[in-house]
Amino acid sequence: MPMPHWIEPHPTGIYVRPADAWIDPSLPQERALVTHGHADHARGGHGHVWATRETLAIMALRYGTASGTAVAYGEEVRLGGVTIRYVPAGHVLGSSQILLEHAGERVVVTGDYKRRPDPTCLPFEPVPCDIFVTEATFGLPVFRHPDTGSEMDRLLAALHAHPHRCVLVGAYALGKAQRVISELRGRGHREPIYIHGALERMCALYQDFGVDLGELRPATGVPAKDMRGHIVLSPPSALNDRWSRRLPDPITAMASGWMRVRQRARQKNVELPLVISDHADWDELTDTIREVAPSETWITHGREEALLHWCMTHQIRARALALVGREDEDEG
Ligand SMILES: [Zn+2]
Ligand SMILES: [Zn+2]
Numbered sequence: 607m608p609m610p611h612w613i614e615p616h617p618t619g620i621y622v623r624p625a626d627a628w629i630d631p632s633l634p635q636e637r638a639l640v641t642h643g644h645a646d647h648a649r650g651g652h653g654h655v656w657a658t659r660e661t662l663a664i665m666a667l668r669y670g671t672a673s674g675t676a677v678a679y680g681e682e683v684r685l686g687g688v689t690i691r692y693v694p695a696g697h698v699l700g701s702s703q704i705l706l707e708h709a710g711e712r713v714v715v716t717g718d719y720k721r722r723p724d725p726t727c728l729p730f731e732p733v734p735c736d737i738f739v740t741e742a743t744f745g746l747p748v749f750r751h752p753d754t755g756s757e758m759d760r761l762l763a764a765l766h767a768h769p770h771r772c773v774l775v776g777a778y779a780l781g782k783a784q785r786v787i788s789e790l791r792g793r794g795h796r797e798p799i800y801i802h803g804a805l806e807r808m809c810a811l812y813q814d815f816g817v818d819l820g821e822l823r824p825a826t827g828v829p830a831k832d833m834r835g836h837i838v839l840s841p842p843s844a845l846n847d848r849w850s851r852r853l854p855d856p857i858t859a860m861a862s863g864w865m866r867v868r869q870r871a872r873q874k875n876v877e878l879p880l881v882i883s884d885h886a887d888w889d890e891l892t893d894t895i896r897e898v899a900p901s902e903t904w905i906t907h908g909r910e911e912a913l914l915h916w917c918m919t920h921q922i923r924a925r926a927l928a929l930v931g932r933e934d935e936d937e938g
């Protein structure tokens with residue numbers, strides 16, 4: 607039997623015993639430390655939440671204002687003898703790894719993360735630690751995301767090749783949509799971008815936090831001809847529904863790490879799959895583990911088998927935690 611540790615993985619979240627607090631709990635808890643705003647990590651109904659200012663704003667948008675303490679990156683918070691710091695995770699606006707120090711031991715809980723540049727959030731900062739708690743959404747060697755720039759070039763090439771059509775891009779409402787828009791702006795695309803109503807409030811929130819998204823226009827109530835030759839963004843769920851039928855002969859695209867899997871693209875009738883992911887791919891996962899050099903790796907969710915095996919062959923102890931309710935398939 608291993609010794610009970612001061613950090614306890616439970617199916618419903620990670621419990622930090624001396625702080626009497628939970629990290630990304632899937633059930634309402636008195637004290638919650640939240641890594642980022644995605645619904646599988648940030649739930650409503652907690653007594654008190656510690657998170658970045660951005661994550662608290664995202665949670666307020668979704669669940670209404672709740673009791674919370676805004677923690678700046680690098681700031682030290684002490685709870686019951688545990689020193690806690692939030693460190694950028696490079697996943698979405700405000701996303702953090704949570705660094706905990708107690709009893710001479712350092713634990714990093716990453717939440718979700720990626721290593722590629724993202725113009726809408728601060729880059730992931732590797733922190734050497736004893737226990738590294740990682741996701742494994744794309745934890746198979748077959749997942750190697752292409753360069754983001756080449757995917758954006760394919761999107762713009764499709765747009766310019768069909769001036770009488772529009773390109774409809776399905777993108778998750780928190781993070782991916784704003785990243786795609788920001789990447790387009792960074793490549794000199796100055797035209798207005800039309801957005802589905804379900805993206806409006808989150809885009810406005812990003813803009814409030816200083817992310818430049820350029821001119822956005824609501825797609826609803828606009829004559830189809832006005833959207834010819836333009837990019838339209840919607841949540842993935844709207845790609846094939848009635849809403850999209852009024853668009854001018856759309857080329858259907860989707861931005862997700864899952865677009866690497868052809869079958870998923872076909873299922874959603876996606877003509878132009880764009881492999882753009884907010885999660886680490888196989889190389890990013892293994893490079894990051896090498897870099898933070900933990901004595902132990904805990905894998906929260908995703909495809910853990912291959913990563914467990916990789917850790918074993920690299921003399922790193924590893925275990926799968928099997929947290930419930932993680933991973934939204936559209937989030938990829
Ligand atoms: Zn996430
Ligand atoms: Zn997640």
